[in-house]
Amino acid sequence: GEDVEQSLFLSVREGDSSVINCTYTDSSSTYLYWYKQEPGAGLQLLTYIFSNMDMKQDQRLTVLLNKKDKHLSLRIADTQTGDSAIYFCAEIRGSYGQNFVFGPGTRLSVLP
Amino acid sequence: EAGVAQSPRYKIIEKRQSVAFWCNPISGHATLYWYQQILGQGPKLLIQFQNNGVVDDSQLPKDRFSAERLKGVDSTLKIQPAKLEDSAVYLCASNPSGGESQYFGPGTRLLVL
Numbered sequence: 001g002e003d004v005e006q007s008l009f010l011s012v013r014e015g016d017s018s019v020i021n022c023t024y025t026d027s028s029s030t031y032l033y034w035y036k037q038e039p040g041a042g043l044q045l046l047t048y049i050f051s052n053m054d055m056k057q058d059q060r061l062t063v064l065l066n067k068k069d070k071h072l073s074l075r076i077a078d079t080q081t082g083d084s085a086i087y088f089c090a091e092i093r094g095s096y097g098q099n100f101v102f103g104p105g106t107r108l109s110v111l112p
Numbered sequence: 113e114a115g116v117a118q119s120p121r122y123k124i125i126e127k128r129q130s131v132a133f134w135c136n137p138i139s140g141h142a143t144l145y146w147y148q149q150i151l152g153q154g155p156k157l158l159i160q161f162q163n164n165g166v167v168d169d170s171q172l173p174k175d176r177f178s179a180e181r182l183k184g185v186d187s188t189l190k191i192q193p194a195k196l197e198d199s200a201v202y203l204c205a206s207n208p209s210g211g212e213s214q215y216f217g218p219g220t221r222l223l224v225l
Contacts, residue, residue: 004154088155
């Protein structure tokens, strides 16, 4: 298909790890992104990974990229209530690598 | 560094009326994007500018939507006339030339009654 896909909901307990998954479509995407959106706010860039990398770690965030399966995941360690938000993955498409295509978003709920 | 600014933050209009949104990107950012985010969905690109030229407007409903970035800095997006299905959040984003990340404004929430 042509859509970037994500599961829509994820619920975890505070202190546990969260893993948000994404399947993208364009194997030539040079960068893949994770954005966070809190209620009533715009999108905040969390992290991105270059397509020649398998993994990127940034404090509590770990991004894994499986290019063969076009699968991207975001792991949040020690999930806190402040992590409750919608998480979007995005890929770049287009001849000049300029068109960002977003998934539908995964709503993460962190339970105390 | 100031972020991407958008106004108004909220707008309520009746169908068939016109509405305009304004965006001021981060200073020095050559590329500017307008997205439409319908409730429960990810943002969908409407139009992309590089300086004052249009790079991609393939998903812009040109019969009712228009956008301009005359001086290559701030931009306006207009809907005329609005339909009920235009109710959404309109997000503006920018990035510097060759930059790999987009920076988003807070969005304008439009409700068409």
